[in-house]
Amino acid sequence: MKRTLIVGGGSGGTILANSLDRHEFEITMLSSSFGHLFQPALLYVAFSHARARFVRDERSLLARHVNLLHDEVTSINLKNKTVATKSGVLFPYDYLVVATGMHTDTSQIPGLSETNAEFGDYHSSLAKAERLSYHLDGFRGGTIAIGQSSPIIKCPPSPLEGVLLTDQLLRKRGLREISRLIYFTPYPRPYSAEPMNEVVEPLLEERGIEVMTFFDVERIDPANKTIFSIEGDKIEYDLPIIIPPFVGANITYEPSDAVDEDHFVIADKSTLRIKGAEDAFVVGDASNLPTSKAGVGAHLQAKVVAQLLSGHPATFDGRTSCPFDTGDGRGTFVIGSYDAPVIKARPTRIKHLMKTAFQRIYWISLRGTLNPVFDVYFKLTAPKKAAAASD
Ligand SMILES: Cc1cc2nc3c(=O)[nH]c(=O)nc-3n(C[C@H](O)[C@H](O)[C@H](O)COP(=O)(O)OP(=O)(O)OC[C@H]3O[C@@H](n4cnc5c(N)ncnc54)[C@H](O)[C@@H]3O)c2cc1C
16 A cells, blocks of 8 residues: 655645545545635625635545644654655555645735735635634725735635625625725736637726726735735735735745745656655645646646656646636636636626536536546637637
8 A cells, every 4th residue: 555645735735535446546635624625615705795615624534534633743754765744653654645835924024924914815814814804894985906926826716706796796785886896916917818819808997997007016005004015016905805825834844945935846847746756746726837836737747747647657738727707697717727828708608607607517527426527627628729719
C-alpha cells in the first residue's frame, strides 16, 4: 500500500482523496477545518441574502476508507518525507499532496484590517459575507467603492461579479439614481484578459459603473473614508467592498525555496510536482501555477495527480472555466488554458442557469461520480470550439 498524505480538506483535497483506489493507497487527510465551505456561495450570501446550507462536515464528503484527522500542518520536510502538525505528531509519507488553498490577509495593507472588520467582504468567510450583506441592507445611497486590492484572486471574474450584482441590487431597491458605483482594479482594464474585457467594458458603461484602472491599494484611511493607491489616486467612499490580498498556508517547508514569498507552493505547471520533490504534489489554490485559482482547476489538477500516483501518464494543461454572473439573470464563462488565451464569450441566460445548477451538484461532484459528465463538458467547451460557438 502507498502511504499517501493529503494536506487540506477543501475542493482539491476531497476530490483527490475520493479518486484514489482504496486497494492501492492508504490515504490520510490532515485538515485544519471541520467544515467544507462552498466558497462561490459567498457572493450570493453577500449580495442576495442566500442562506442555504453552504457548509458541510468534511467527513461526510469523503469515502469511508479515507482516514481524516483534524490537525493543522505546521511544517513539511520534502527531503525526509515527513509532515509535522501543531499537536506535535510527525507523519511519514510515501506520497504527499498539498491542497491547503489560500486565505485573505488584511494585515498587508494599512487600514484594511479595521475596514474589513467593520464592513466584511465576500472572499474571507461566511461571517464576513453576512457582515457585508448587513451593510448593503443598511445602505441608503452614496458611493460604493468595490475592487480587489492585489492581483491574486479566487475566481478571476468574482470582483466584477460583485460590482454587477451590487448594481442590480441598487436598481432593485430604487437606490441606483442616488448612488455612485466605483470599480477599482490593479489592471490596465476592467477585465485583465482583453477578449473578455471586450464583453465586460460595454456592460459597465451601460450600467453607469465608473472604473479606476491601475489602482493598487496602498492604504485605507477609515476615519476619512478614503482608499489611496500606490499610483497616487484616491477614492472616497460611503461603503467599501475591498477584497483583501491572499496568501498561502503558513507552513514551513524544507527546502524553504519550495514556496514563494506569499507562501504559494512552487510546482511544475504540467506535472504539479513540488519543486525539487519527486513524490510531492500540489493541487488547487495553494500553488503558484500560472492559471486561475478556481474550484474547476483544483478538480482537474486532482484528477491529474490521481492518475500520476496510480502510475498513469497525465499532465495539467492549465484549463480553466470560471462561471461569471453578469447580473440580471445572465452569465458567461471565462475559458482558457496555458496554450489557449481566454476567449470572448457573451453572457446568456443558459450560462447563468449552468452556474446556478452547479451550486446544486457541487457536493456530489466532490465524490467524483460526475467526472464523465464534466469530461464531456470540458471537451465540448475546449477553448477553440468555445470561441467558435460563442461568437
Ligand atoms: C466569491 C468566490 C466565488 C468563487 N466562484 C467560483 C466559481 O464560480 N467557480 C470555481 O471553480 N471556483 C470559484 N471560487 C474559487 C473556489 O472556491 C476555490 O478556488 C476552491 O475552493 C479552491 O480549492 P482548494 O482545495 O485549493 O482550497 P480550499 O477549498 O480553500 O481548501 C483548503 C483546505 O486546506 C485546509 N488547510 C489550510 N491550511 C492548512 C494547514 N496548515 N493544515 C491543514 N489543513 C489546512 C483548510 O482547512 C481547507 O480544508 C470562488 C471563490 C470565491 C471566494
